[in-house]
Amino acid sequence: MPYRAVVIGVSAGGLEALREVLSCLPADFPLPLLVVQHLGVDSDDFLARWLDQRCAIKVKEAEDKEPAAPGTAYLAPANYHLLMEDDGSLALSLEDWVNFSRPSIDLLFESAAEAYGKGLIAVVLTGANDDGSRGLAAMKRSGGLAVVQDPAGAEFPVMPRAAIQATQVDFVLPLPAIGRFLANLYRPA
Amino acid sequence: MSPAREEPAGEAKEIEDLEISLLLEAIFRRYGYDFRDYARAHLRRRLRHRLELAGLADLGAMQHRVLSDRDFFELLLRDLSINVTEMFRDxxxxxxxxxxxxxxxxxxxxxxxxxxxxxxxxxxxxxxxxxxxxxxxxxxxxxxxxxxxxxxxxxxxxxxxxxxxxxxxxxxxxxxxxxxxxxxxxxxxxxxxxxxxxxxxxxxxxxxxxxxxxxxxxxxxxxxxxxxxxxxxxxxxxxxxxxxxxxxxxxxxxxxxxxxxxxxxxxxxxxxxxxxxxxxxxxx
The missing domain is CATH 3.40.50.150 (Vaccinia Virus protein VP39)
Structure with missing residues (x-):
């Protein structure tokens, strides 16, 4: 398998979008998934618990220095940036806001691109700002695979549209197809 | 959108990592501050950020600058220390x-x-x-x-x-x-x-x-x-x-x-x- 991790960036409209994508993945999905969903600074781990109940894969909040395991989605905690280290472990940071966001999608995408180069799949979903497009361009430069939700059907099209304008995106897919696309990458022949 | 800067890949990334290690070693020997065991992803970001602001060509140039210019070192020190806090946080x-x-x-x-x-x-x-x-x-x-x-x-x-x-x-x-x-x-x-x-x-x-x-x-x-x-x-x-x-x-x-x-x-x-x-x- 050439891919080593999936990163997902999503903002407004993310709750349902994440459920739709992550619930398609089987429990033995062979890659870790790192997710930045923009949240209010005081949010608790409700989203992780809510998704975990609805998905076959494990969904949890990222902890500092935790090694990213396959079949698990790690959500950036509210008010912390989530980064990936070269050794595949997760790191948190309280650096300044980037694109008015902490966590920032750009930061996750850029650091994961550094760590995994062409072994990375990045997915941009619904959202009302342009966080993620800079990071998506960075990951394309290092050879990763870019998947963006079709703005036409997105609850909030601004973020996917900005991502498509920022770089050469490999696949533009409607939401229901994105989860299937990821799952099919690893369906036994 | 920021202009496309070539992302370091493979060999270029190895060289950058080595340059970072040398820079941190230089800071430690010159000033006694030890950042050699800081988490890399974070460190890399902060150093690149300063590189861009200072208009320096590369980390090698930054190493020279930091050794000869204490004020520049103080700037870097501030870049590398994150001071986000609040009263009765959590x-x-x-x-x-x-x-x-x-x-x-x-x-x-x-x-x-x-x-x-x-x-x-x-x-x-x-x-x-x-x-x-x-x-x-x-x-x-x-x-x-x-x-x-x-x-x-x-x-x-x-x-x-x-x-x-x-x-x-x-x-x-x-x-x-x-x-x-x-x-x-x-x-x-x-x-x-x-x-x-x-x-x-x-x-x-x-x-x-x-x-x-x-x-x-x-x-x-x-x-x-x-x-x-x-x-x-x-x-x-x-x-x-x-x-x-x-x-x-x-x-x-x-x-x-x-x-x-x-x-x-x-x-x-x-x-x-x-x-x-x-x-x-x-x-x-």
Whole structure:
């Protein structure tokens, strides 16, 4: 398998979008998934618990220095940036806001691109700002695979549209197809 | 969109990593500040950020600059120290300290607390207020340390922007505050000035967790959102320093997303309140 991790960036409209994508993945999905969903600074781990109940894969909040395991989605905690280290472990940071966001999608995408180069799949979903497009361009430069939700059907099209304008995106897919696309990458022949 | 800069891949990335290691080695030998075991992803970002702002060609040029220009080094020092904090940050954890840890601290004749990496001091004053309200401040001493002298000076002064006072008051109330936060500061233009008597039992000191060791026996070590910038080896070392510093049964209080779970030193502590990240050193 050439891919080593999936990163997902999503903002407004993310709750349902994440459920739709992550619930398609089987429990033995062979890659870790790192997710930045923009949240209010005081949010608790409700989203992780809510998704975990609805998905076959494990969904949890990222902890500092935790090694990213396959079949698990790690959500950036509210008010912390989530980064990936070269050794595949997760790191948190309280650096300044980037694109008015902490966590920032750009930061996750850029650091994961550094760590995994062409072994990375990045997915941009619904959202009302342009966080993620800079990071998506960075990951394309290092050879990763870019998947963006079709703005036409997105609850909030601004973020996917900005991502498509920022770089050469490999696949533009409607939401229901994105989860299937990821799952099919690893369906036994 | 920012202009496309070629992303380092393969060999280029290896070279950049080597350049970073050399730069950190140079800083350590010239100035004694040791960033060699900082978490790389974070470090890389901060260094590139400064590289861009300074208009330097590459990290090699930055190394030359930092060796010959102390002011530039001071800038870099500030880049590498993140000072995000607030009064009564994570109010539920403060409430836990107030309701369940302070009663245990009260069993000691004198209580020493180490706020390691106190940044600009907001949480130090929060602790002083809490101890005061619980009747323990008089027989406590708080050692508030940081390696960033600019931040430490701010901590000493205890002057903060009034812009955040509403959030601080709300945190304080949620943390189980017994009075009103306004009792503890006076205002001057746009600032809140913490009252002098809150500092009475506080010792502010320049201390570098990476290179300096234990200086007294503590009943409680508070170190929140500091070690996330360190790699695991350095985390082990720092927590070992805290372990050495704590009395048997002493308490360690970490940041909301930090834990001892992945570290060997974790065996020497018991998780007392997992949600609030409060650990207790084993009695052995």
């Amino acid at each position: 109010p539920a954890a403060y409430r836990r300290i107030r309701e369940d840890v302070v009663p245990l601290l009260k069993t000691y004749p004198f209580v020493k607390i180490w706020h390691a990496g106190c940044a600009t001091g907001e949480e130090v004053y929060s602790m002083a207020i809490l101890l005061h309200e619980e009747g323990l401040l008089e027989r406590s001493r708080i050692y508030a340390t940081d390696f960033n002298r600019v931040a430490l000076q701010k901590a000493r002064e205890g002057v903060y922007s009034l812009e955040r006072v509403r959030q601080y008051s709300s945190n304080y109330q949620k943390s189980g505050g017994r009075a009103s936060l306004v009792d503890y500061y006076r205002t001057d233009n746009e600032s809140m000035l913490l009252k002098n008597w809150l500092r009475q039992q506080v010792v502010f000191a320049d201390h570098n967790l990476v290179t300096d060791g234990v200086f007294s026996e503590m009943q409680l070590v508070v170190c929140r959102n500091v070690v996330i910038y360190f790699n695991r080896d350095l985390q082990e070392r720092i927590f070992n320093t805290f372990y050495q510093s704590l009395c048997p049964g002493g308490f360690l209080w970490l940041g909301a997303k930090e834990s001892l779970k992945l570290l060997q030193i974790g065996e020497k502590f018991r998780e007392l309140y997992g949600e609030e990240k409060i650990f207790k050193k084993n009695l052995q």
